Amino acid sequence: MNAISLALANPLLNGAGGSAGDPDRYMFFATRNRMPSGGIVTAASGTNYVCTKIVVNTPQYKMRTFRFHLSGFASTEGGNSPQETVVTGTIGAPGNSVVADAMFIRVAGIFYQCSFAGSTTVTVADQTNGAWTDELTIPDVAPESEIEIWLFYHTAVGEKVWPVYRIQKHRGERVWGAGDLASLVAFKDSPLADSTAALDTGYGTQAQPQYWGADFMVAKGDWDGRSVALAFCDSIGEARQEYSSAADMRGNLGWLRRWLDRDGGPGRIPHCLIGMPGAGSVREYTGSGSSIATRRRDIIREIIAFNGNKWPFTVITNQMGQNDTASTYTQFFTTNYRSLVTRLRAEYAGVRIVAFPPLGRTTVTRNITLTSVGTVATATIASGLNGLATGQTVSISGATPTAYNGSYVIAVVDANTFTYNFAGGTSPASGTITCNDLGLRAEYQVYGANNSWPSDGTDASGKWRLRDDILAQTSACCDAAIDTYAAWVSPSRDGVWPGMLELASTTLTAQAGTDGVTTYNQIVVADASIFRPEQTLHIYSGPDGLARLSTQVVASIAGNVITYQGLSAVVLPAGSVVRPAPCVGELSPVSFIHPQPIMIDRISSGIAQSEKLKFNS
Template identity: 40%
Template sequence: MMNGISLALTNPRGGAVLAPPPWVPDPDRYMPAATRTRWPTGATATPWTFPAGLNYQCSKLFFGAPDYPTNDFLIPFVGFALTEGGNAPQETQSPNADTVIDEAFFVMPNGTEYPILFGGLVPATVTAATGIVYGQVILPVALPAWSIFGVRTVYHGAEGAQRCGSYRIQRHRGEKYWGAADLASVQALAAANGPSTAALDPDSLYNTIGNATNSQIQAYGPALVLAKGWDGRPVPLVVGDSLIERQEIAASADERGNMGMIRRWLDQRDQVWGNTVPLVMGVPGEHNEFELATNATKRWVMIDAIKTTFNGGKDIWTFCLDQGGRNDNNTTLSLWQSRKFGLDDRIIARYPGAHMVGMTILPTLAGSSDAGRTVAGYSATSALWNPSTGTLASMNASLIASSRFAKTIDIVPAFMSDSDPTKGAAAELTPLGNVIGHPGNQDGVTTWDTMRLPSTTKLGARVMFEYQPGLWTSRTLVDRTDLGDGTANYRVAEVLATNVQDNAALLGHAYTAADFVHPALYGVLRFVSRLPQSHKAKFYP
């Protein structure tokens, strides 16, 4: 990795920028220092609660560090929660009871733990709906650049009480979630570092989304992780929607915990442009219309308070990256524009002189005659979403032309298929080989939950296979056991009795489900590989 300080701004013939300008370090400035951080989300109709006998809980989460050493950390925990629904990101889904953080620890790559203190003390009470507590830890030795570190949080509430939830445990990365009836018992579980408590992380709900009654349970943890040591690289404040990460859930996270198109692309350790750890303000379902408006300001007040209280008047970001606007869609172009650009105007008013970078908006496909197997099988893209001739095309043209943005990144070409620029990628573009032998006993009656595949198949992927000649079906891969011979056994989420022919052709799905809204893992990875890292030149004023 080239050090940004050694890079020069090069303008060859034609004016193309080949490398970023030198980074100017500010090692005493707190900046985002962890991949994967999430704001608490939920629903008051079906809230996260402390179960009977499991109201003392401990989450052990792992994050990717910046690509520079750090040792002075500021770690806020919050008591408010956002909606991921139609009014996202309004902060209206908060619990009605406080949460007590009994203790918290910073976990070094070698497993050594250092206590995180709140005003020099523990425990700390996080007040429901409004509370923010700031944990701090100064490590005796620097956390190495580009390493993996953890935050272990022990917290409790009354049995049956509501609580905040942020993180779906990523099992393959060693994350854990324990619960017990008292502090000593949950501390013992954490000390043993055994499997997660089954009732808090059941197999049946792993890698699923929904609400607190029917999906993977979200554990509590830090809202952000900030650190000193910044080397001067650009740091985006990202506003956006589910394309940041929601199209992935837990099982497909990379080794640094990243999921989704934008987080993965930003964290690419490019040899010229480097990676950047973002400050992600958005959540799945977010509308630009509702961000930084009524009931959606607590996060913004918090980051501004950090600026004044801990950072000597300096922001914890250097520019704004607006990926949002998809959920603000409307067949009336002017209404779509006012919803989309209203947020940008509010950001500019709040932060005069902010360097604004916009991203074009991706389409939603209309449907498919073959469940997303071929590009030709997709239905004609609607007049609203056609990226070449529809309302979306006009919306993106106005975005690129808008004076609100100093720079824009057109992400549509990286996302669409090459054979038809009005349609997205399909499974046929990602052949993965063949199923090894066959899963189950081929009687069409007995269910099966494991299939043997080439070990190069990505964990967390949604795959499609030709279970009988000319007939295709799909599974989601949620766990794997490597067999050491180029193959692996994968546990699947969908337990059915499908009769599968031997050595069935295997493809990687581009979309998560039949709605053709959210890309699945192979669609995400295709996008990341096709969006040039040189767009990071636009992060500089």
């Protein structure tokens, strides 16, 4: 079936902004590509020459002509994201440049060298849009292939480099460092040699360094006219909760990438996620100087110029909103959320915008008062126990004397009271004292600020009012919406995350640990298929699974053997219950907001693939 008949047969395959199936149009194509953001990297002696090998995967059609981009800036993550102010100098006073000594792509074992304005090397200056490779045409790349992107670069020792990628070693990615270029070029003959130890640290954690590499990637080929998405997202979509070792075999992290790239319904949707953790609508695609967030917009303008005024995408997906919260809903919806929509409609006249309402936010603590007699503390929760049970572990904090604070197994006395044993202290305790049920039950959660359920027209329910307005396409805030609610919410209570008791769990098939002193880093479970690397595990005493024994993070899984990222000496009897945490932040902060792998899989598989048909204009 040719591209035209395929587009007619499938209503998804209709690209806005240009004719469907245009073989001479650069389109976003690569999984895994990431915008520069995060923590700056400083070059060290002996490793100031660096080679990064990043592996991306291609769409479900052939490709042959490519261009790749290197940026001279990175964006912040967190409070003022996505402002493009992570630089090697200071804003307005450029710092050191970075020299790209060579760049290759490797397909099916063959290297093809990229050039920059006819040269094999380029110097990228700080606080600039950066540089594009020239058009590179190679023999047809088969559908769903891997492309390795090898970038060799250097600075002087002590100089800085903009952050982009955490290396995904399990997919064959590598980072090598040396004191000279020739030593790095030799790795072309041994592409799976181990990364340089000094650069390969913190694997699968937020502390893992991020190295420079191509961010925007476009290609021409046998595009079949299917939708291609430019996605605006924050940390819920761009995976602050996953870093590297959790990536699937096409490099996807987070629920949005996994859902877009899933081969279901109308097929995989090529995409470019332009956002990053902490991004807020009100700051995106605007600003200048110390609040600039327009360089990525301008780089897309460069692609449009390559294309003779055609976009490299057909639809915008907008997952923003999580960080747009304000004390008044008018500011939340109109000033914050809709401001980006207005800028996008002005920048891309006639574009179709498909929105994903944000996930809810809850806290897992409740306020308590504490008294004691001897070594028995009595806690009173005015709002009720909300599911707390005898034998359950809770975490107490904020009390003075501090002896009251810590993790304790409780005994329920009545509907508002429980007791626990502690070292003893003056009574009553003072301070703002909280009790955290550690995410075990949905009924214990408290709606976060602006997250009260149900949506009732008040400022307190702002997050859910935003969902209502997105679904209703109020004030042209979108042209269609794909709801995430049913895929995310607790099965027993509206507006909150599932508690761990509502998620899959497994048990230890053999005791781990011997004497409470000797350390170990592996456990054997009945079914490890419900986990993947970077998942936080909470291990509870069996068979009821209420008293917590240990908390660990998965480093790797082989069969039913789970290896921890760290070490433990805690004795875990066979039959202990192993539960996956639904969310990052059970203890600090005490909010549920960033989904862990168990929830990422739940959300990405819970949204119907047929919803991709809404991308069609």
